Amino acid sequence: MALRFAVSPLWETIAALRVLAAPGAFPVHQRWSTWAAEQLERLGGDTSLLHVLVTRPVVPEFLIPTPGVRSVGIDVEVDALAKASPERIAAAVADDPRVLEPDALPAVQRRLRDVHDAIIAPVWPRLEGVLQGDVERRGRRLVEAGGPTVLAELHPDVSFRNPVLTVNGRSVTLDERDLVLVPSAFTWPRPYLRDSPVRFALCYPAHGFGSLWERAAPARDALARLLGGTRARLLCELESPRTVTELATRLGVTVGAVSQHLGVLRAAGLAVSRREGREVVSLRTGLGLALVQSQAP
Structure with missing residues (x-):
């Protein structure tokens, strides 16, 4: 297992939409939520399937590809969604055939870009400072104490007994795939484990996110x-x-x-x-x- 870190503006956009879909459930983001809801209202209704997809109990895997590098731009991440095969999409959302319609994925990509520009891009410098600061802090800890210690310190709902990683009671065996740690301002109060064919991703609340607003x-x-x-x-x-x-x-x-x-x-x-x-x-x-x-x- 190789342990790495990544900052994902795409994940922050999707996680932010999940926060907005549950008004009042995240008081730490209330000030931002009030502002962001107004920005989304100006965009108009979502005619794509994005809202349906991001508010599912588990976000479809093809919608949140894990970055292969520490920092990546939103355009690169959104463009990467087009690489998802129909089989991969169907496996993630077998109960909703609308996702396989020819115009569905391009519409989701366009809406994601619009949403990001409206509610994430204006505050991204502030968000990125918190996220990159968390990566820097835990990266030093990784050098000092090793991967198992970093994982043990991420969150009370995360535990690791080589080769088994347990997140929110769900256990997975870490094979040759990378484990990418993705700090998030909007993944709260519980971490979120993403399983893809290429690498695992563990999204967790970034240190210091509570003072953002x-x-x-x-x-x-x-x-x-x-x-x-x-x-x-x-x-x-x-x-x-x-x-x-x-x-x-x-x-x-x-x-x-x-x-x-x-x-x-x-x-x-x-x-x-x-x-x-x-x-x-x-x-x-x-x-x-x-x-x-x-x-x-």
Whole structure:
């Protein structure tokens, strides 16, 4: 078994729709839910089968392909749905032949993109900071203590006795397939195990997701007194992923100075950095978000 991490904007979109389908059941997301429901209303009614599919007790496997890399874009994930064979779709939703109609899957793909753009994309920098921060935190734990310890610490409903993984009382034997850990802001209060032909995925509540929609935070001048002026400005700029060169240009300082300040923010758990192609981009974490004045979604 190979243990990996991934952040999935597609899963966050689907999990968010499941939250919206149960009004009042997720008070931690109430502020976001009120805003998101208004955005969906502006989109108009869902003429695809998306709502039916995402609100089933178990989301159909073909609708949530597990990413093969740590970070992936929503367009890549949605386009990948077209690769699902009719046999695979029928196996997942045998009781609903409408899904096999020629226009069904393309309609679901279009609706998914529209929904993502409406309720996830505007808050994605905030969400991604929490999710990538969780990956960074647990990745360090993986190096320090190993996979079994990381799995044991994920959630009370997760246990692992090699080679058997148990999630919410359901046990699976981990074979040669990868196990991908997918942090989520909307998978709460219980984790969610996804079984696909290629790899297992375990979606779990990300560390720090509960503070996502809070308004309270120090004023900018107080943040500058706490961190220093340059680091405070740097943390504010890290709302979306940026390279060292971009940050240096925006702040009017040298690349070396940005690198040094980023190192301090990473060490304090306020920012994370990752490689995207030939570039290294940085983003603030959920803890970093808590130190920056937050705006309504």
